[in-house]
Amino acid sequence: MVSLLDIIGPVMVGPSSSHTAGACRLGLLARGLVSGTPHAALMELHGSFARTGEGHGTDKALVAGLLGFRPDDERIRNALQIAEQEGLDYRFEKTTLSDSAHPNTVRMTLEQGGIKAMMVGSSLGAGRVLVTEIDGYPVEVTGNFHTIALVAEDRKGSIARITGILAEHDINIATLRLTRKQRGGDAFMVIECDDSPGEAVRDEIRVLDWVRWARRLDRVSGG
């Protein structure tokens, strides 16, 4: 659902809501997957992102998001230099994803410490974004909520255990989506929450021995 404040906003550094603000938000979401500023990032640009990204500052904005800058942060202008100072080794490539991919799409492959993550996301216009793939699993993450993404063994009671942890912390769930590649294989869970789960909740989920990894993607839009 489109929010009124998505339309009258975001407040942002120009020049393009889809190529600059949206790109920055995709960078911010991807940053959550590796729990901080990655040390290496490959960004494969598709469609209009590839063709006109440079002039719109898409490169600066994606990197700015990875650095944790929000779309109204004037440091976006100097994000590439700041990335070099902070040891973020970024690389851009032009690519063609599937024909059905949105014209403003990026595939980001990030590394931070021992963590590696891959995310595909699109900038839909007016700064709105949609993450469509995380580590090969199809998802729909809008960034309008605080999101937890996790991969766990496919076993009985796993949803109850995790939603129980959220309930204990007084966190309301907006959406929950569970997918798996095969029975008994890994299950992928995306939980969008109204309230911020915080590091403590993520860690409580992460230490469960049947959870392979859990990440927190902070809300990046929706007022």
Add this chain to the structure above:
Amino acid sequence: MYRALAEAIRDAEQRGHTLARVALELEADDQGRTVADIRSALGRALAIMKGAIGDGMKGDLMSSSGLVGGDAAKLRTGPAGPLAGTPFRDILARALAVQEVNAAMGVIVAAPTAGGAGVLPAVLTGLASARRIPDEKVIDGLAAAGLIGAVIAERASLSGAEGGCQAETGAAAGMAAGAATEMLGGTPSQVGHAVALTMQGMLGLVCDPLGGLVELPCVFRNATGSAIALAGIEMALAGITFAIPVDEVIDVMGEIGREMDVRYRETAGGGLAATPTGRRLAKERLYQIKRS
């Protein structure tokens, strides 16, 4: 938010409310926030809009490529034309000012997008200044504009890459026209006609920025888009109606966008971007950006 402007207009008429009030109450409900909270967020947006107009009017900003900048100030201090001293000329200047700030990577409010960010602040604050309308009414205007934009996002698109410039400055002009019509005392039904009368004049407009930069013609499209919004407002307030319902006008904008060749959707492959001069300027300027 609503999926059809006709539904919002019907609700507003049945309750005897403005579209702004209908929009604010529904948004508060949707987001679990108070109307006062949303109004204060819109108030902050208005302050940023005014700041961008002020910064751009000074005339000392240049885009990173050097293609645009300084033209808002010319409307303020340059030789008089037939519309000198009118709100019309002032609104053109305001629209250029916001876009010049945007092209210089300054802070703006994307309303609905950055590429079309000049139209709504220019039309609303320009008319408010001419008619001494208080900020609270302008904030109502932003709420009504948000409702109109949300319907356009649902039914068509707000992205130049998806729908051409008609989806960016065209949508912005429709939002500005509807919002200003209500701000000036128009009825919800007149708001619908103002949006339709404005958007019909922007149908088919391509997105063809030189080198893919949100500079040329984007800066000027915000000024001409504002002019078309003023035409829509003037006609709607005079009681003129548009025979095609506003939601159908929005739908056809979306349809034209989907049918539009990819060259005309923000790829710099067609339109002004592909003219001999457009290509030459883009090549020179992109080279300059890379060196800077």
